[in-house]
Amino acid sequence: xxxxxxxxxxxxxxxxxxxxxxxxxxxxxxxxxxxxxxxxxxxxxxxxxxxxxxxxxxxxxxxxxxxxxxxxxxxxxxxxxxxxxxxxxxxxxxxxxxxxxxxxxxxxxxxxxxxxxxxxxxxxxxxxxxxxxxxxxxxxxxxxxxxxxxxxxxxxxxxxxxxxxxxxxxxxxxxxxxxxxxxxxxxxxxxxxxxxxxxxxxxxxxxxxxxxxxxxxxxxxxxxxxxxxxxxxxxxxxxxxxxxxxxxxxxxxxxxxxxxxxxxxxxxxxxxxxxxxxxxxxxxx
Numbered sequence: 001x002x003x004x005x006x007x008x009x010x011x012x013x014x015x016x017x018x019x020x021x022x023x024x025x026x027x028x029x030x031x032x033x034x035x036x037x038x039x040x041x042x043x044x045x046x047x048x049x050x051x052x053x054x055x056x057x058x059x060x061x062x063x064x065x066x067x068x069x070x071x072x073x074x075x076x077x078x079x080x081x082x083x084x085x086x087x088x089x090x091x092x093x094x095x096x097x098x099x100x101x102x103x104x105x106x107x108x109x110x111x112x113x114x115x116x117x118x119x120x121x122x123x124x125x126x127x128x129x130x131x132x133x134x135x136x137x138x139x140x141x142x143x144x145x146x147x148x149x150x151x152x153x154x155x156x157x158x159x160x161x162x163x164x165x166x167x168x169x170x171x172x173x174x175x176x177x178x179x180x181x182x183x184x185x186x187x188x189x190x191x192x193x194x195x196x197x198x199x200x201x202x203x204x205x206x207x208x209x210x211x212x213x214x215x216x217x218x219x220x221x222x223x224x225x226x227x228x229x230x231x232x233x234x235x236x237x238x239x240x241x242x243x244x245x246x247x248x249x250x251x252x253x254x255x256x257x258x259x260x261x262x263x264x265x266x267x268x269x270x271x272x273x274x275x276x277x278x279x280x281x282x283x284x285x
Contacts, residue, residue: 013149014061021045022065031075039066039081056085090257094225095119095217102211110180111203113164117177118219120158122226122243124148125219129177129197133170153245227255 025041026034039062046058063082069075095103100119104112117128127145135145141162144154157165168179178196201219208217223244231240241252 014057015065018058018062018065031069031073034075034078036081039078043083053088056087059083059085090254093221094228095221099213106207106211109164110177113180114177114200116161119222119226120161121155122223130175132173132175147245149247151245151247224255231256
């Protein structure tokens with residue numbers, strides 16, 4: 001019964017996750033039989049998440065889910081039982097041009113391609129490691145894939161990425177990053193994709209230490225750097241949203257929240273001028 005009430009709302013990744021958590025606690029009970037005890041058990045699982053940002057997002061999603069069950073499926077009003085977490089501050093770390101150049105020049109081909117997917121195209125690292133020939137249109141030079149939140153996204157490939165993809169076999173279903181890795185370490189074919197993804201992360205951290213970068217950089221910082229650069233160049237937040245593949249504009253703003261500039265009085269005066277010009281232009285000759 002509870003699972004049936006959740007159908008049709010599973011495109012939202014976080015909504016799906018909290019729905020599964022709630023279903024694990026309440027099982028086949030109808031929504032009307034939900035209780036505060038079920039909410040407490042669901043919250044206990046959310047509190048186990050190490051990142052404050054994850055706890056904040058999942059708690060918000062749980063409130064939305066419980067409110068939906070109350071409004072449309074006869075459940076008791078339980079969304080007020082969910083604890084409120086302080087919203088975390090957005091991470092504001094971006095990668096400098098010097099750091100980017102140093103990392104890419106020192107990377108072996110497979111790691112370089114993974115980093116370029118994250119840096120040039122602002123793709124999440126977990127998605128980037130899975131990209132394969134099925135996602136690539138060689139004629140149009142584009143990659144089409146599904147994002148973490150279930151959105152279809154098509155992005156053009158850059159010249160640096162193209163030079164590495166030319167070394168990949170398009171008839172091989174193995175991901176591009178793993179293909180390049182196997183060329184140097186063929187015995188890795190026997191290991192799992194999950195282990196290889198973790199190993200790539202370790203290689204990145206080791207590489208940072210080897211080239212003398214002491215700042216704690218993550219793969220997601222490359223994605224954020226490209227988003228910030230796109231906004232500074234275009235001043236078009238919709239372009240940033242399209243690059244990141246976000247359905248919700250609030251998710252895009254999160255990437256740019258730290259990138260604020262002071263307001264100048266000249267700007268306040270200038271934005272009034274178009275209205276004055278417009279009125280003068282409409283007067284008959």
